[in-house]
Structures are given as structure tokens and as C-alpha cells.
Amino acid sequence: MSFSAILNIITGALEQGLIYGILALGLLITYRILDFPDLTVDSSFPLGAAITAVLTLRGVPIVVTLLAAVGAGAIAGLVTGLIHVRCHVRDLLSGIITMTGLYSINLRIAGRANLPFFSNETLFKNAFTKSLPAWIAPYSTLLIALLIVVIAKLLLDWYLRTKAGYLLRAAGDNASVVTTLAKDVGSVKIIGLMIANALVALSGAVMAQYQRSFDISMGTGTMVTGLASVIIGTNIFRLLGWMRSTTMVIIGSVFYKACVSLAISCGLEAQDMKLVTAVLFLLILVAGQVHIKRKKVRIHA
Numbered sequence: 001m002s003f004s005a006i007l008n009i010i011t012g013a014l015e016q017g018l019i020y021g022i023l024a025l026g027l028l029i030t031y032r033i034l035d036f037p038d039l040t041v042d043s044s045f046p047l048g049a050a051i052t053a054v055l056t057l058r059g060v061p062i063v064v065t066l067l068a069a070v071g072a073g074a075i076a077g078l079v080t081g082l083i084h085v086r087c088h089v090r091d092l093l094s095g096i097i098t099m100t101g102l103y104s105i106n107l108r109i110a111g112r113a114n115l116p117f118f119s120n121e122t123l124f125k126n127a128f129t130k131s132l133p134a135w136i137a138p139y140s141t142l143l144i145a146l147l148i149v150v151i152a153k154l155l156l157d158w159y160l161r162t163k164a165g166y167l168l169r170a171a172g173d174n175a176s177v178v179t180t181l182a183k184d185v186g187s188v189k190i191i192g193l194m195i196a197n198a199l200v201a202l203s204g205a206v207m208a209q210y211q212r213s214f215d216i217s218m219g220t221g222t223m224v225t226g227l228a229s230v231i232i233g234t235n236i237f238r239l240l241g242w243m244r245s246t247t248m249v250i251i252g253s254v255f256y257k258a259c260v261s262l263a264i265s266c267g268l269e270a271q272d273m274k275l276v277t278a279v280l281f282l283l284i285l286v287a288g289q290v291h292i293k294r295k296k297v298r299i300h301a
Contacts, residue, residue, distance in 0.1 A: 009140060009180075013261040017254030019143040020225055022152050024233070024249040026199035026228035029156075032245065034172040034192050039095035040224055041200045043102030044076040047221035048201030049208035050110040053117055056209075062123050066205050073201025074103060074194040081190030103290060115282065116213040123209035141210070148206060152199060153246045159195070160246075221274070228251035228277055235284050255260050256280070274279050 023045065030038040055065040076098060083093035107113065107212035129140045136143075159165045170177040171188040178185045200222070208214050233252020237243050245274070256277075263276045 007260050009265055010140070010258075014254060014257040015145050015210070017251070017257035018142070019203060019210060020229060020257065021149045021203075021250035021253040022206065023200050023222065023226045023254045024229035025149075025152055025156055026196040026203070027223075027230050028245060028249050029168070029192050029196040029199075031227060031230055033169055035188060036172075036189070036193065037092045038077075038096065038097045038193060038196065039092065040076055040080045040102070040193070040197055042077060042219045042222045042224060043099040043106065043205075044073045044197040044200045044219075045075060045204035045222040046106050046214070046216060047072050047109075047246075049104055049214045049218055050106045050115070051201075052205035052208050053214035054109060054111075054117045055114070056101070056117050056120050056122065057122075062068070062121070062209070066123075066202060067216055069201045069205035070198045073204075076195030076199075077193035077195070078190060079224035080197070081186075081193040084193075085186035085190055088234030102216045103216070108174050110214050110216070113216040114213065115215075118212050120212075122212055123206065125212070145206070146211075148202075151251060152202065153250060156195075156199070156246055157244060162190075164191070179290075221277075224277055224281075225256070228256050228281055231281065232256055232284050281295040 023041070026041065030036045030041075051069045051072050052065040055068060056062070060068075069115075079101075080094050080098040083089050083097055084091055089097070124141045124144055130142075132140055139293070145184075160169070167178055167181070167183055169189065170181075171185050171192065175185045178188055204219070204222075207218065229252040230249045231252070232255055233248035233250070234245060236255070237248045237251065259280055260273055260276060263273070263292050268276065
């Protein structure tokens with residue numbers, strides 16, 4: 001394999017890893033902070049993609065399409081939260097209900113199962129990127145993806161340091177603390193679900209801009225991909241106390257995509273990727289459990 005081919009594989013893994021890193025930030029809220037198995041993400045991801053595809057075809061500015069996707073994702077999280085909190089439906093079922101309904105809504109928005117927009121300007125292919133110097137042009141996509149994920153990370157870090165952010169963490173760790181502060185735990189959960197799905201929808205919108213198309217099946221396995229990134233990142237870097245969990249999951253997403261790219265370059269086919277994900281999941285979880293047991297043994301020794 002030539003050096004240029006290896007460089008292309010690395011660049012592609014970094015680009016996709018950063019885009020899915022935004023998704024991982026959303027799953028960090030539901031999985032790690034709220035302990036909420038939210039399957040809404042499997043449909044809020046293509047929801048963001050469908051909206052950005054339709055608006056891009058209509059000539060709407062790219063930034064506006066991304067903001068619209070964020071808003072739609074927040075609404076999806078709101079619906080899941082209301083079903084769970086106000087209708088008293090179990091967390092897993094509330095996500096499944098919203099996910100199922102969004103499948104039809106996504107088809108309604110896009111008008112069909114596949115919606116390409118190859119001839120339109122996108123986030124990564126526009127007049128600005130075409131005007132970049134030749135030495136930086138091949139990495140324009142990577143730099144734009146990095147800029148977006150850094151902005152999303154910094155905004156989430158800022159929110160988690162606010163009073164509302166501390167309440168969100170408390171709602172997942174010890175709901176009674178929120179009640180003691182005269183706050184409604186249900187409302188805090190709803191806000192968390194809205195933020196999480198807004199980030200997931202943004203990831204879907206950026207991925208649609210990256211692929212220059214929307215496909216109804218692009219959300220399949222989103223939950224697994226996001227969880228893999230969160231689990232890999234938080235398990236590998238948990239000993240680094242100075243590193244924020246948001247940074248961990250983004251690096252975990254890049255690492256996960258790098259493993260997938262490596263598996264493909266070694267000759268595995270696309271149909272084997274779910275198996276690769278499952279094995280990687282298992283190895284990380286087992287390694288984490290072994291570390292915990294060893295730590296307990298040292299404490300009791």
C-alpha cells in the first residue's frame with residue numbers, strides 16, 4: 001500500500017471520527033450523565049440529515065440548515081422526554097416510540113428514501129474551500145470538521161459548568177438532590193434529552209454535508225457507533241483526571257473509526273463491520289472490568 005493511500009485512509013478516519021464525535025457528545029449526555037438508553041438517536045441522526053439535504057437543495061445558507069437540524073433534533077428529544085416524563089412510559093420504550101415515528105417523518109421531509117445534492121455547494125465544498133491554498137486544500141474537510149466538533153465540545157463544556165449543567169449531572173447520579181433544590185427532575189431530564197438529540201441531529205446534518213446526500217438508512221446503528229465511541233474513550237482515558245469526558249469521547253470516536261478503517265484495509269468487507277464493532281465493544285468492556293477488579297484487590301490487600 002502506497003504512502004498516499006495510507007494518508008487518505010488516516011485522513012478519512014479522522015474526518016468521519018470527528019463528525020461522529022459530535023454524535024458521541026450527545027450519547028455522553030444520555031448514556032453517561034442521565035443513564036438513559038435513548039434509542040431516539042437512530043432517527044434523530046437521519047432527521048438532521050434530511051433537513052439539511054432539503055434546505056440545501058432549496059438554496060438555504062449552510063449555517064441555517066445546520067441550525068435547523070439542531071432545532072429539529074431538540075424537538076425530537078423533547079418528544080421523547082415528554083413521553084417518558086409526562087406519560088410515564090419507560091425510558092427505553094419512549095425512545096423506541098419516537099424513533100419509530102421519526103422514520104416516517106424523515107421520509108416525509110425528504111420526500112424519498114435517498115436524496116442526493118451533489119451539484120449544490122456544501123459545508124465542505126464551496127467557494128471558500130476552493131479558494132484555499134493548494135497545500136491546505138486536501139485537508140479543508142478535516143479542518144472544518146475539527147472546527148465544528150471543537151465548537152460543540154466547548155459549548156457543552158460551558159453548559160455543564162453552569163447551574164443547569166450541575167442539575168443535569170445530579171439528575172443522573174442522584175435525583176433526590178435535584179428534588180432537594182426544589183427543581184423538577186423530569187424537566188431536567190427533558191432538557192438533557194433535547195441537548196443530546198440536538199447534537200445527534202447536528203452530527204447527522206454534517207455527515208449529510210460530508211456525503212452530499214441523505215439516506216433513510218444512515219441512522220441504522222447510530223446508537224451502537226455512539227456508545228462505542230463513549231465506552232472506548234471513557235475507558236481508555238479514565239485514568240487521565242485532567243482530561244474532560246467530552247474530549248475522551250471525541251478521541252474515542254476517532255479511535256473507533258480508525259479501527260474500522262484498519263479492518264477494511266486489512267481485507268474485511270463492509271458487512272463485517274458490525275462484527276468488528278461487537279468484538280471491539282467486548283474487548284474494551286472486559287478490559288475495563290479487569291481494571292476495576294485489580295483496583296479492588298489492591299485496595300483490600
